[in-house]
Amino acid sequence: MKYKSQKVAYWFFALSMLLLVLQIIYGFVMGFARIGFDNLHEFIPFNTARAVHTNLLVVWLLSGFMGAAYYIIPEEAQRELVNVKLAYVQLISLALVGVAAVVGFHFNMWEGRKFLEIPRPLDYLVVVNVLLFLGLILTTLFKGKRQTTTALVLSMGLLFAALLYLPGMLPFDSQVTDSFFRWWVVHLWVEGVWELIMGGILSFLLIKLTGVDREVIEKWLYVIVGLTFLSGVLGTGHHYYYIGVNKIWLIVGGIFSALEPLAFLAMALFAVNMYRKGEKKHPNKLALYWTLGAAIVSFVGAGLLGFAHTLPQTNLYTHGTLVTGMHAHLAFWGAYGMIVLAIISYSLPNMTGRKLYDSARGRMAFWLANVGMVGMTVAFGVAGVAQVYLERKFKMDFMLVQKEIAIHFVVLVLCASIFATGIILYIIDFYKHGKPSDEALKINE
Amino acid sequence: MLSKKQARAFFLGGTLVTFLIFIGLTIFSFTKENDQTNHENLSAEAIRGKEIWETNNCMGCHTLLGEGAYYAPELTKVIDRLDIRYDGNGKEVIKSILMSPAPWQPNGRKMVAYGMTEQEASDVVAFFEWIGKIDLNGFDRVISPLAKEKMNK
Numbered sequence: 001m002k003y004k005s006q007k008v009a010y011w012f013f014a015l016s017m018l019l020l021v022l023q024i025i026y027g028f029v030m031g032f033a034r035i036g037f038d039n040l041h042e043f044i045p046f047n048t049a050r051a052v053h054t055n056l057l058v059v060w061l062l063s064g065f066m067g068a069a070y071y072i073i074p075e076e077a078q079r080e081l082v083n084v085k086l087a088y089v090q091l092i093s094l095a096l097v098g099v100a101a102v103v104g105f106h107f108n109m110w111e112g113r114k115f116l117e118i119p120r121p122l123d124y125l126v127v128v129n130v131l132l133f134l135g136l137i138l139t140t141l142f143k144g145k146r147q148t149t150t151a152l153v154l155s156m157g158l159l160f161a162a163l164l165y166l167p168g169m170l171p172f173d174s175q176v177t178d179s180f181f182r183w184w185v186v187h188l189w190v191e192g193v194w195e196l197i198m199g200g201i202l203s204f205l206l207i208k209l210t211g212v213d214r215e216v217i218e219k220w221l222y223v224i225v226g227l228t229f230l231s232g233v234l235g236t237g238h239h240y241y242y243i244g245v246n247k248i249w250l251i252v253g254g255i256f257s258a259l260e261p262l263a264f265l266a267m268a269l270f271a272v273n274m275y276r277k278g279e280k281k282h283p284n285k286l287a288l289y290w291t292l293g294a295a296i297v298s299f300v301g302a303g304l305l306g307f308a309h310t311l312p313q314t315n316l317y318t319h320g321t322l323v324t325g326m327h328a329h330l331a332f333w334g335a336y337g338m339i340v341l342a343i344i345s346y347s348l349p350n351m352t353g354r355k356l357y358d359s360a361r362g363r364m365a366f367w368l369a370n371v372g373m374v375g376m377t378v379a380f381g382v383a384g385v386a387q388v389y390l391e392r393k394f395k396m397d398f399m400l401v402q403k404e405i406a407i408h409f410v411v412l413v414l415c416a417s418i419f420a421t422g423i424i425l426y427i428i429d430f431y432k433h434g435k436p437s438d439e440a441l442k443i444n445e
Numbered sequence: 446m447l448s449k450k451q452a453r454a455f456f457l458g459g460t461l462v463t464f465l466i467f468i469g470l471t472i473f474s475f476t477k478e479n480d481q482t483n484h485e486n487l488s489a490e491a492i493r494g495k496e497i498w499e500t501n502n503c504m505g506c507h508t509l510l511g512e513g514a515y516y517a518p519e520l521t522k523v524i525d526r527l528d529i530r531y532d533g534n535g536k537e538v539i540k541s542i543l544m545s546p547a548p549w550q551p552n553g554r555k556m557v558a559y560g561m562t563e564q565e566a567s568d569v570v571a572f573f574e575w576i577g578k579i580d581l582n583g584f585d586r587v588i589s590p591l592a593k594e595k596m597n598k
Contacts, residue, residue: 175576234463244481316587324515
């Protein structure tokens with residue numbers, strides 16, 4: 001840590017961890033309901049649990065991205081954040097909007113549009129909150145001594161993420177048009193601008209952890225985010241195959257979705273090569289685990305599993321089944337969950353002054369969380385493929401198929417327990433670092 | 446060897462070109478001759494049905510056009526499917542489920558009891574009727590093999 005104002009990141013990370021725990025709890029509610037134990041139905045019906053689970057995912061990741069920006073931008077721009085008090089106002093308002101949305105979901109207050117369930121009045125508050133955040137970040141960046149590529153790519157990702165929220169607020173009478181533009185938000189976030197954010201954080205971490213020349217890392221950063229947009233924008237077409245729009249999307253979406261793994265492959269190769277090339281061996285091994293892990297797992301989850309699911313001929317049968325859940329879990333975990341945990345692992349010792357760089361607990365957290373998530377992905381995959389064959393090939397009734405595949409959710413819950421144990425250990429490690437302190441400024445990175 | 450400037454040009458140029466193509470294809474999809482969204486048959490009842498669908502977050506359990514939560518059945522061709530199972534009374538069955546004050550529990554999996562009025566239930570049915578007539582590039586046949594068999598008779 002080089003600037004006092006970077007400490008604000010700690011509280012965004014703490015909020016992020018709290019929301020992650022809540023997200024996991026609601027995931028368990030859904031897992032048990034699928035096995036047949038839906039005893040909480042009166043208070044938390046499945047659609048409530050699902051809305052909470054997916055929206056908390058978005059909010060904990062956003063809180064993590066914001067924390068990352070508050071940590072990275074001052075250091076890259078070489079100056080203090082322009083206004084620390086407003087950053088805390090932004091943190092508190094983000095937490096309040098998140099809590100209001102989650103509580104509202106339990107009282108049938110939502111928009112009911114997948115991933116964008118937050119009620120309209122709260123949408124406006126989200127916009128105000130994000131504008132405040134962007135104002136603070138961009139002013140700091142442009143008042144700073146330098147505007148690095150890493151900082152620009154990260155800020156560009158955050159700015160576009162905010163702009164792309166707007167198409168999701170357009171009202172449409174037709175379900176088809178509604179869905180079409182909803183994907184402008186959801187797809188162009190997760191398979192577009194969020195990858196800029198991920199790329200920016202990854203680049204910052206690789207510069208710090210490997211010691212490879214900034215110019216080299218940032219050049220490849222441009223290539224990777226270039227590949228992301230080149231494939232990802234038209235790759236939106238894979239959501240349009242079977243929702244009631246023109247067949248042209250089968251061709252365009254099919255071709256460009258098949259190219260999407262390239263960006264993730266490039267990212268994985270980039271991270272591993274920079275690590276090999278680096279002469280500096282940073283003592284923070286845990287941060288390195290999470291950084292390289294994010295690059296590799298995102299290639300498998302988002303790249304390979306995404307490719308398997310988005311070929312039009314396959315998607316005709318897998319669209320609207322649990323196969324989507326398989327891809328989504330490993331993709332979000334690898335690409336975004338792990339990169340947030342990577343920047344936390346890197347920055348926490350710098351903000352608190354406690355160098356818990358390579359604890360057994362930290363390594364255990366990494367492996368348990370990853371093994372658990374891979375197990376969950378396999379369970380979703382087996383359940384999904386069984387569903388496809390039984391329901392869509394052998395024409396069995398939906399609920400009869402659900403009974404047949406319930407056993408895979410027992411496995412899912414067991415693997416989720418391993419995952420949750422890893423996350424709990426990570427949070428214990430987070431807590432053991434203590435609070436951020438100005439004393440930490442003296443630490444020489 | 447690629448320079449940083451060339452890498453930046455690749456990123457900015459590639460993004461601009463693909464985004465312009467994307468906008469072009471979006472306009473193409475919604476022009477009158479290429480539109481297959483069944484927009485022209487959208488009634489006031491179906492629009493109200495869509496609002497009810499959203500305000501109750503039905504997509505949080507069911508799927509529609511293959512989008513949703515995979516916890517409860519796909520509803521895109523639900524009227525056709527239930528017509529076959531209940532001797533042409535599909536719409537009435539849907540309405541009775543929506544109007545029921547007690548939770549519907551097919552095979553033990555519970556649905557929230559919405560206790561809708563007759564009008565609300567009819568609006569949701571009108572919405573399903575409209576959805577069921579959209580050309581889904583073949584997906585409609587995959588999710589409703591029963592409806593396809595009926596069509597072939």
